[in-house]
Amino acid sequence: MESCESLGIELVLNEKDGPAPCCPHGPTLLFEKVCEGGSKGRRFYACSACRDRKDCHFFQWEDEKVSEARQLAREEENKAKLPPFTHKQYCARLKKFVGLLLHEKKFCVECQLLLLPGEQAAHSSHRLSEVTSAQLRRPSVLLRPLENKKSNAQYLFADRTAHFLLNTLVSLGFKKVLCVGTPRLHELIKLRNLEKKDTPMQSLLLDIDFRYAQFYSQGEFCHYNMFNHYFFGGEASRSVLQSFLSESDGDKVVMVADPPFGGLVKPLANSFSLLSHAWKTQQSSDNSVAEMPMMWIFPYFFEPRIVECLPSFRMLDYQVDYDNHPLYKHGKTGRKQSPVRLFTNICPRDLVLPKEEGYRFCSVCERYVWSLNKHCAKCNVCPSKDGREWKHCSACEKCVKPSWKHCGACEQGCFNCGSLKHKRKVCPHKDTQRTNIKYISKEKTGK
Numbered sequence: 001m002e003s004c005e006s007l008g009i010e011l012v013l014n015e016k017d018g019p020a021p022c023c024p025h026g027p028t029l030l031f032e033k034v035c036e037g038g039s040k041g042r043r044f045y046a047c048s049a050c051r052d053r054k055d056c057h058f059f060q061w062e063d064e065k066v067s068e069a070r071q072l073a074r075e076e077e078n079k080a081k082l083p084p085f086t087h088k089q090y091c092a093r094l095k096k097f098v099g100l101l102l103h104e105k106k107f108c109v110e111c112q113l114l115l116l117p118g119e120q121a122a123h124s125s126h127r128l129s130e131v132t133s134a135q136l137r138r139p140s141v142l143l144r145p146l147e148n149k150k151s152n153a154q155y156l157f158a159d160r161t162a163h164f165l166l167n168t169l170v171s172l173g174f175k176k177v178l179c180v181g182t183p184r185l186h187e188l189i190k191l192r193n194l195e196k197k198d199t200p201m202q203s204l205l206l207d208i209d210f211r212y213a214q215f216y217s218q219g220e221f222c223h224y225n226m227f228n229h230y231f232f233g234g235e236a237s238r239s240v241l242q243s244f245l246s247e248s249d250g251d252k253v254v255m256v257a258d259p260p261f262g263g264l265v266k267p268l269a270n271s272f273s274l275l276s277h278a279w280k281t282q283q284s285s286d287n288s289v290a291e292m293p294m295m296w297i298f299p300y301f302f303e304p305r306i307v308e309c310l311p312s313f314r315m316l317d318y319q320v321d322y323d324n325h326p327l328y329k330h331g332k333t334g335r336k337q338s339p340v341r342l343f344t345n346i347c348p349r350d351l352v353l354p355k356e357e358g359y360r361f362c363s364v365c366e367r368y369v370w371s372l373n374k375h376c377a378k379c380n381v382c383p384s385k386d387g388r389e390w391k392h393c394s395a396c397e398k399c400v401k402p403s404w405k406h407c408g409a410c411e412q413g414c415f416n417c418g419s420l421k422h423k424r425k426v427c428p429h430k431d432t433q434r435t436n437i438k439y440i441s442k443e444k445t446g447k
């Protein structure tokens with residue numbers, strides 16, 4: 001079928017091609033196979049949210065004719081995959097649930113659903129648990145994390161990180177937090193408000209995990225796909241976002257996003273730009289150049305790609321930790337350290353990293369850095385990206401990883417792909433990232 005040896009898959013972001021067909025996760029993304037010699041393969045649509053065909057099997061060639069019958073079947077399927085209740089219904093259910101006696105408050109562990117009294121019989125063979133009001137305020141603890149790496153990749157912040165984020169946002173004076181894929185931060189903000197000690201902060205959670213609709217009002221949660229900027233709740237959800245982004249009362253907005261790490265950078269950057277744009281339309285005209293303050297949590301090795309897509313972003317040294325991730329735990333050293341970092345368009349000087357955890361301020365770089373990240377006088381930067389102490393290589397004239405041994409023979413070729421025809425700097429295969437189609441992706445760089 002394919003006439004070419006496929007090198008990878010590129011994502012095509014092209015608005016003028018008309019609306020993309022929809023899978024249960026909203027509009028699909030358009031991909032293109034890239035072949036040896038740079039020739040373009042056939043384009044196809046695939047799911048934006050699931051990186052494994054097992055989780056969403058949508059596939060359509062760009063030039064494929066879809067019969068009316070198939071179109072109807074598809075619409076039926078998309079409908080069948082909708083949440084069992086509308087958000088409005090979930091809110092009415094919560095209201096009833098809150099009014100129940102403690103022994104009546106049951107959560108079905110299998111169905112991940114808060115049950116109303118009449119419904120328990122239908123779940124009698126399922127494991128039910130009692131829900132206290134304290135648990136009701138911590139849905140991220142009550143719900144089973146959706147750990148599937150190829151779709152939700154729901155890794156929840158360890159307390160250390162969650163509190164660092166919250167305290168940082170408070171100290172920067174933000175009053176409204178747009179939580180994109182950060183349910184635990186959203187929850188923490190609401191808990192802090194309940195303590196009534198400080199001025200409250202508003203929080204709006206955007207997440208594809210609709211189980212959260214059971215716990216939050218329509219003004220606090222929108223069922224949202226961050227890979228295609230799709231609001232499952234349509235216009236009503238969009239207007240919730242718009243009014244949340246208004247700073248007319250002087251309340252500053254910040255976005256904090258923690259996408260699944262397997263996700264493609266380009267569609268995420270595109271969605272965050274659109275969110276920033278929506279924020280901008282709410283600003284007075286004298287603020288016309290500014291971007292919405294944003295934090296994007298992602299592994300350090302995506303730095304070149306993120307900065308390419310969002311040039312105002314800088315990577316911070318802060319290591320983000322998760323509760324339910326087997327690998328990324330604080331206190332580990334060497335390769336076991338968390339590779340996850342904060343990327344932000346907020347001035348790094350203003351983001352104070354905790355001294356007691358080993359961060360210090362570099363007055364030359366004007367940012368907080370990890371203890372092992374020593375300033376190199378020759379490069380004039382704090383060079384380490386991965387948390388280990390890097391060393392200067394005089395042959396390369398730059399700082400390199402500690403494991404790096406300079407090899408004269410390799411100098412001739414490309415360190416990235418091994419080709420002798422070019423250097424790594426101009427390697428056409430750099431910035432590779434996995435896509436849902438099990439190939440190595442080479443996202444379009446536009447160059």
Ligand SMILES: C[S@@+](CC[C@H](N)C(=O)[O-])C[C@H]1O[C@@H](n2cnc3c(N)ncnc32)[C@H](O)[C@@H]1O
Pocket residue numbers: 048049146151152153154155156157180181182183184185186206207208209224225226227258259260261
């Ligand atoms: C790496 S976890 C981040 C959770 C965060 N560390 C916390 O503790 O609040 C990724 C989050 O993004 C959500 N998510 C995954 N795919 C998404 C998508 N396509 N659109 C929106 N949210 C998505 C998941 O449900 C999950 O809550």
Ligand SMILES: [Zn+2]
Pocket residue numbers: 023024025026047048049050056057058
């Ligand atoms: Zn899908």
Ligand SMILES: [Zn+2]
Pocket residue numbers: 108109110111112122123126
């Ligand atoms: Zn059940």
Ligand SMILES: [Zn+2]
Pocket residue numbers: 362363364365366374375376380381382
């Ligand atoms: Zn420095």
Ligand SMILES: [Zn+2]
Pocket residue numbers: 376377378379380383391392393397398399
């Ligand atoms: Zn150096």
